[in-house]
Amino acid sequence: MPPSYRRPPRVAVGCGLAALAVLSAGPAWADPAPSFAELLSRLDQTPATLEAEALTQAAEARVRQARVRPNPTLGLEVDSLFGTGPYSGTGNAEAALSFSQDLELWGRRAARIEAARADAGAAAQQRDLAAVDAAGRLALIYAEAEAAERRAELAEESLTLTVADARAALALVEQGREPLLRGIQSESEAAAARAARDEAQAERDAAFARLEAVAMLTVPVTGIDASLLDQTPGVAREATTAAPTVRVAEAGRDAAERRIAVERIRARPDVNASVGLRRYEAEDATALTFGISMPLPLFDRNRGNIDAAQAEFRAAEARLMGARQEAQADRAAARARLAASSSRVGAADAGVASAEEAYRLSRIGFEAGRISQLELRVTRAGLINARTSAVDARLARVRAEIDLARQDGRAPFQGDQ
Template sequence: MPPSYRRPPRFAVGCALAALAVTLASPSQADPAPSFADLLAQLDQAPATLEADALSDAAQAQLRQAGVRPNPTVGLTSENGFGTRDFSGYGNAETTLSITQDLELWGRRSARIDVARAEAGTAGLRRNLAVVDAAGRLALAYATAEAAQRRFDLAEEFLALTLADARAALVLVQEGREPLLRGIQGESEAAAARASLDEAQAERDAAFARLTAIAMLPTPVTEIEASLLDRTPAMAIVPVLAAPTVRVAEAERTSAERRIAVERIRARPDVSASVGVRRFEAQNATALTIGLSLPLPLFDRNRGNIEAAQAQFRAADARLSGALQDAQADRAAARARLGASASRVSASEAGIASAEEAYRLSRIGFEAGRISQLELRLTRTTLINARNAAVDARLARVRAEIDLARQDGRAPFQGAE
């Protein structure tokens, strides 16, 4: 048999122990992330919030502009001058200085203001929805980073348990109570556990980097101290009509309805009044001029724009119906997922307790020679899987709370203890 198969596994297990010692003894300098509540307080500086604020300010500015009356038009005309015979030169000229003002009849100004006010209200509701969405993204990034950190800790624990079991197997091999194959299997398991630890570390670092970017933190996050996974969501009861998506759809429908009135008013003549002073050079006299002007609606009666506004209203009405249906379905689904995740968290806690006891007993039995290494490996894997399942259950609870919070128009865990 080749010498490589006859060597004791102590060397490989010792190398794995040394690698673990280096990992645990020289951790990187921790820079804990602020708590989720502190990050929420800084959410007004998020790009999505700043964009929504700017769009809301633009809508408010358009509302102010809608209330401004059109500027008058000043005109200066000269007639009957520099012609022939009696009209040669400027002696018989007539000069008129006039001011023309659009009267905005038929409620043009009020209709324009109503549309701008509705659009400003819609922009404000969109701003609130953008803040809620930004809070949801922040909560998900925070919880994902915390879950990745816990999975890394579990991978470290799994490696430590694997090495401890490998050492116990090595002792039994040296005592002649187990074949050399058991020691080699322990080596393989330790190497696989080390690879899993490296993978968990990469996932943790990636999650920390994403949280750092979303929260716009000045320094990279390397640790999370304030837990979000352990927080219990608040089961608030909010009417479906209060959902932000429904309110935005309602506001869009109102804006579309008011645009119909604007287009109908535009079909009516746009009346302008003018007043001026006319100078008669020949008589050395002046007189007032008064006039009204309006277009004749012979060709353009704005029918196309009216029909387009009516079609847009029907589309907005359909979007509102769809938003109501989606809000009802999404709220019911989110509440069901939240309830199921709460039960899953409770079940995972019970599963961890059973898995810990099973591993403890199997370890005692293995050291006494009454349980095989395969059974010990199975209980060890079951223990780590149970703890990972608990992390997954808590992360699922956070996701369900994010979905429900969006339907309620609030930040996740707002009002929760």
């Protein structure tokens, strides 16, 4: 028998099989994470939604403050006392007690209230958009964690298949039907599969950690049972309302328009009316006093603030125009990606079925000695790649559903909110 086909020592083969058995061992995972629907119900407790809600409450508080009238002013003035001559002491003193109030003419208060309401409306739209974005981010992190888990399972399965093929190859080497090189190659492939499995498990653990952080889970995630990747998105419908980003831009434009009115009214003088009593000690007499005061708009007519408010309004108009164009394009793109990804999922599933059958037949042929180890390796790699492609296709479908849901202003895989 040629040297290259010498039967390897039984000790070497036994050690290889033992090592492969160790390589195939992996940790068991249990305790699944809550379902996406359950996590979605807790979304109002996440930092992003809490921040948006707090900002909305702050804007509503400013509306209440805008309704409040300015405080009146109480004044006391005493003249002609502790001087010289007839004004020594307090005999000729004059004391005036006055009460003054800003009249808030020219619609100043109404404009202030309307501007505060517009800001509160913009804050509410931002809150709704934040909730939609938070739901989309949660869906993506959840789907990525599930995909990472499936890739880890595929890596484990690949290791199992590689070990099984290696054992078959080592058995043929021991029988002298294959050269020693084939056994060494098999053990090398098994070691590479083990490294790939370890890497996939590390990615899975990292994805679980991200899910724990985003969903604010107190118990470590060790698995996902309620699948989001296998959920089929609903049939896309024509949009009946504007996208959340457009509504935010519209609210911002309205708020900017209200600020122009506020700045224009501020250019008009503040009128203050006062009423009071004046006491004349020398005559032992008392008289009423009335007064009207206002600044003369000779130097400051608030032109800079008016121009700034008008420029901000033009900027808000431009943002709205861009938001409408982007929303229209993004919705069309999301619909197209969702349709394409759904077709890709079907094709990937069909590819998995074909690859499974090809590997089954290759394994039978290899054990019967009709095909080579290289051909078996190719069909095994094709099977793993097909299953990985099926996971990737489902993850792409989730991403497309997230994009479309954001344009609809709803949570992914949920009906209209």
